[in-house]
Amino acid sequence: MRATITITIYFSLWMMSGQVLCFKVIGCSGGSVMFKCMKTNKRESSDQLKGKYFCRNRDCTTGISTEIQHRWVYNERFALYDDEKRGFFSVFIRKLSREDDGKYTCGNNQEWSRDVDLVVNRNSSSCGTSVIRSAYKGQTITFSCEYDPKFETHTKVLYRVNGDPVFVLKISQSSQSSEEKFILSDNQRNHFTVTIRDISEEERGVYLCGVERDGGDTPPSETSVTHITFIKEIQLKVKSQITSVQVEAYISKSVFIKCEFPEEFKENQKFIQIHSSQEISDEQNQWIHHDRVHMYDDRSSGVLKVFISDLTEADEGTYRCGVKTVNDHLFTEIRLKINQVDHFPESSESAAVIGESVKLSCNSPEKQQSIKHICKENEQKICQSISSSEKQRFEFSDSTAGVFTASISNVSLRDAGVYWCGAETRHQHLTSVSLTNKHQLTLTMPPVIGREGDSVQIQCPYDEKHNEEMCLRRGKCLSKVVKYLCKGKCFTEDAQIIIHSDEDHVKNPRISVKDDTELNLFTVTMTELRAVDAGKYWCAVKDVFNLPIELMIIRKDAVAHEASVGGSVSISCKHMRCFCRGYQPNICFRDGVHVSSDNSRFSLPEETFSVKISDLRAEDSGKYWCAEESSGSFIITEVQLNVIREFCLPPGA
Incomplete structure (x- = not known):
């Protein structure tokens, strides 16, 4: 209906009285023109009005002719629309060139003709401009149409070329007018603007901007023969809208x-809109937050990251993550649904030895067959995606329905912290990860083993951020951040500070320290080891970093036993708390064969510090360790068992 109304407006501007045998049409090189060719006798029958033409020569090799009414007919760049009821037909020519300049004839094949002088100019800076604009469904877009200042008082025109027919969207005779989706504003000296609101698929196509004029440069009078000079062409591409997605958490x-x-x-600024009201925008390309909603505008990859923690029922609702454009905002609608948790654990704690691997158990909805995901909180307690360079260290495996395992290999100092894992769901423009499991991962160093009377080195790695240096006059640089080694967790009431990195005098001649700020390594050497040195130590920086290390002491004197196959042996150790077999004591107590009631050949008599092994076999030979606990670690006695076979001698030997 809107097209019909505007066509009426357009043609009413061209109505005139009187007879014109020749008229001038002025176009722009690279632009387009539209004009009407009028008959003189309105009483001619419809049969006599058939066979319209606009041609440069007799055979009409340049131009167009048709006998069809009420429909646009095309011949390459030329188009013609015949409406005999109005007493004229319309001619439309696109992509004018200098070669089009010259004399033409339009008329009826039987009754009448008019001479047309087509003049093609190319002296305007805005002449024949052609641009491509893209928009998304639902977006509002504005573009400008430049014109020569001498046309400031002329009527401005916007046409749309949309196959069949070409029709007028709006002709602006005042400073501003609007009609539903389209707004034309002519309040500038050199251009008028066109705004299209709430764009849909129907708005895609080619638009032409122009001015109404006659054969001169002054505004046309009510009786003059007018035409439209189109100066600018806009090709509008309508892309699929940034989608609406439901996210479950x-x-x-x-x-x-x-x-x-x-x-x-x-490179445009991004934003997150909460419940269609509060908008958080990024100004410094960093994580910013509003309560528990955090966002990060990653302009290097053109994405917006959003993290919402500690979800409540009040967080359910509609969000918009968007980008700010020149004329409007583009956004993806997020419909966040909050589900009740009935089978996900609140949180868990895991410990890992640096250099080894650790497994984290994760849940995901059984119905959700999706990509598994794990991420680590940063200092702001925001969980980000794992970078691609680290992905080979993380492996996922399904154990049971709704449960999977995330394994971290070659654990390093930077891996300590809080992890979240869950299921990832991907859409065309949005990726969401419902994080269901929280893990606190703490790290320990591999146990340090020393023998009574010998020496050991306890090495404490620390993060580079704890390596701020202070350089002295002689060129020697020391770390301004003090590192500690404590027996017991540093900065607690029961902790015993063994040494710290800035100690300038020797409190204990058995202990020395070296802080290598290039390697980020704080090393403590302990000599003349004693049994009382066994225990759990902590490397610390201020009160923000504590790394536990276990020191095991092997008693100086080993114990040896020899017994026969089939016999038994009793092995006594002072204050025995644990007995196991293995090549190294740290491996033995972690992975070795322990004495237990499940093994009938090994027994621990009550209220004694001995182990009895019966029914001995040759393969029982080897190294054993018995240990007593001290401050969370072990004082260990090495036991060497040799099981031999006894051979019977023949009689008389």
């Missing part, structure tokens, strides 16, 4: 969302 848990945007908006 769980109460008291967290969710990580990554919104992707088209390449052309990568």
Whole structure:
């Protein structure tokens, strides 16, 4: 209906009285023109009005002719629309060139003709401009149409070329007018603007901007023969809208969302709109937050990262993650649904030895067959995606329905902290990760083993951020951040400080320290080891970093036993708390064969410090360790058992 109304407006501007045998049409090189060819006798029958033409020569090799009414007919760049009821037909020519300049004839094949002088100019800076604009469904877009200042008082025109027919969207005779989706504003000296609101698929196509004029440069009079000179062409591409996606998460848990945007908006400012009201925008390309909603505008990859922690029922609702454009905002609608948790654990704690591997158990909804995901909180307690360079260290395996295992190999100092794991779901423009399991991962160093009377080195690695240096006059640099070695957790009431990195005098001649700030390694050497040195030590920096290390002491004197196959042996150790077999004591107590009631050949008599092994076999030979606990570690006695076979001698030997 809107097209019919505007066509009426357009043609009413061209109505005139009187007879014109020749008229001038002025076009722009690279632009387009539209004009009408009028008959003189309105009483001619419809049969006599058939066979319209606009041609440069008799055979009409340049131009167009048709006998069809009420429909646009095309011949390459030429188009013609015949409406005999109005007493004229319309001619439309696109992509004018200097070669089009010259004399033409339009008329009826039987009754009448008019001479047309087509003049093609190319002296305007805005002449024949052609641009391509892209928009998304639902977006509002504005573009400008430049014109020569001498046309400031002329009527401005916007046409749309949409196959069949070409029709007028709006003709602006005042400073501003609007009609539903389209707004034309002519309040500038050199251009007028066109705004299209709430764009849909129907708005895609080619638009032409122009001015109404006659054969001169002054505004046309009511009786003059007018035409439209189109100066600018806009090709509008309507892309699929940035979608609406439902994201499912769980109460008291967290969710990580990554919104992707088209390449052309990568550098534009992003935002997250909460419940369609509060908007958080990024100003410094860093994590910013509003309560528990955090966002990060990653302009290098053109994505917006959103992290919402400690979800509650109140967080359920509609969010928008978007990008700011020149004329409007583009956004993806997020419908966040918060589910009740009935089978996900609150949190768990795991310990890992540096250099080894650790497994974290994770839950995911059984119905969700999706990519498994693990992420680590940063200092702001925001969980980010694992970088691609680290992905080979993380492996996932399914154990039971709804449960999978995330394994971290070659654990290093930077791996300590809080992890979240969950299921990842991908859409065209959005990736969401429903984080269901929280893990606190603590790290320990491999146990340090020393023998009574010998020496050991306890090495404490620390993060580079704890390596701020202070350089002295002689060029020697010391770390301004003091590192500690304590027996017991540092900075607690029962902790015993063994030594710290800035100690300038020897409190204990058996202990020395070296702080290598290039390797980020704090090393403590302990000599003349004693049994009382066994225990759990902590490397610390201030009160923000504590790393436990276990020191095992092997007694100086080993114990040896020899017995026969089939016999038995009793092995006594002072204050025995544990007995096991293995090549090294640290491996023995972690992975070795322990004495237990499940093994009938090994027994621990009550209220004694001995182990009895019966029914001995040759393979029982080897190294054993018995240990007593001291401050959370072990004082160990080495036991060497040799099981021999006895051979019977023949009689008389």
